[in-house]
Amino acid sequence: MERRVTLQDVAERAGTSRTTAHYVLTGRDREMRIGEDTRRRVLRAANELRYRPDLMARGLRTQVTRTIALIADAVASEAYAGDLVAGALAATAARGYLLFVCETGEDAELEEALVEELLARHVDAFLYATYFTRDVVVPAALRDQRVALLNCRAPGLPSVVPDEVGAGRTAAEALLSAGYRDGIWLVGEPAPHVVASVERLRGIEEALTAAGVRAAGTVPCAWWPESAFERFGALLDDGQEPAAVICANDRVAMGVYQALAVRGRRVPDDLAVVSFDDSDLAVWLHPALTSVALPHRELAAIAVDLLLGEGGPPPGEHRVPMPLRRRESVAVRG
Structure with missing residues (x-):
């Protein structure tokens, strides 16, 4: 198995210290007054070595992994509600986050195990979703996490639902x-x-x-x-x-x-x-x-925006308008 390229490898290739390479690759080169020639050497070395940062290790240090988990009953396998997943994927990607999609099949034991596994991976926030709008009981382990409900409702938790x-x-x-x-x-x-x-x-x-x-x-x-x-x-x-x-x-x-x-x-x-x-x-x-x-995609996008907003999602129910698609099945009566 090929060894993972490390930040130290990049620093050695660029002829800099590991700290200097870190500042360049995290966009802090100007703040730390690193010269343009050094910045270019670090970036060139990272590109040549195909360096990819270890986001999990960074998350363990900073407690921020830039990941969100979507926990759903049958959203991923239910084609009818697939736009909920598509909307969440697009919204998280636009903010530079990775989305874990987990489907429980309404199995309470599986749901509990998935939540524990995601918490162990230091996921930053949770979307809890259902493929049709209904009242739900959210796992106890999520109640003290940053969480927003998508297409469902529960007392005391922020939710985004169709109007x-x-x-x-x-x-x-x-x-x-x-x-x-x-x-x-x-x-x-x-x-x-x-x-x-x-x-x-x-x-x-x-x-x-x-x-x-x-x-x-x-x-x-x-x-x-x-x-x-x-x-x-x-x-x-x-x-x-x-x-x-x-x-x-x-x-x-x-x-x-x-x-x-x-x-x-x-x-x-x-x-x-x-x-x-x-x-x-x-x-x-x-x-x-x-x-x-x-508006499944819009529901998901709004839920992600609320979830990642400063201070966390505001409490209460957030209703999203449902637009009329006018077609030929209604004729004007004379």
Whole structure:
């Protein structure tokens, strides 16, 4: 195995002391009044020897390793939430940090072991994330660390979450502004234990009430295409004629599209459709689906900024707006 190049090797190649080489390679040459010729010799020697600083050893001395750990339930393997990881990677790299990504699979013992291993490696800070927004219990070992919660919440800890209430208002207002005031149905089973379900429904009701409008009804179905296809199809077969629907997510919207298609009906001519999440499905469907986006990359970037800010992340819940992606699934009513 090839021996690691050390700072002493660089100093000997450059003909300087180890201390001088250290000051040059840490950007303190001007502060220490090191001459330009010496600085160049050190940099040339480091380049020729392909010197890489031992960041772990430096971290043990300074207690700063410039590393962050992302501990998540299923974010890394769940393609739907992959942008959380991508956003965190980009934000940490922009600040000169390295990101460890650890997935627990909701295994409490594995989570505890990972936290202990990361603490032993002197990680500077922690992001604790979930692939869908929910309330969590954070490992006790993290509570006295610099930590921010990403896409989840826990009492007393700083968290960054999507503004699902605002998203509900946005979805309803997309239909109201296009002229829809009656025949608006909600598709998707209300789930009291799911933050997105509760808060999106609250936002929808707030917007409709403010406009003096009431939803025509709810089609209770699982948040998957098959269930939406069956239950919404049954609604149509019972003789109901919805003018517009707000779907719990894009997967539900896909089931609604299919139920309409097999009955010879078209979006948006016969029915306007608005949804949530702005997943890949939204642009694959034909016509393309109007959907309120989950800003995963922005959530992660904000969480990293808060985590690394001076004094640590401020307490409380930080809500990130969810933008509307307008597409062809909503036609303006004449």
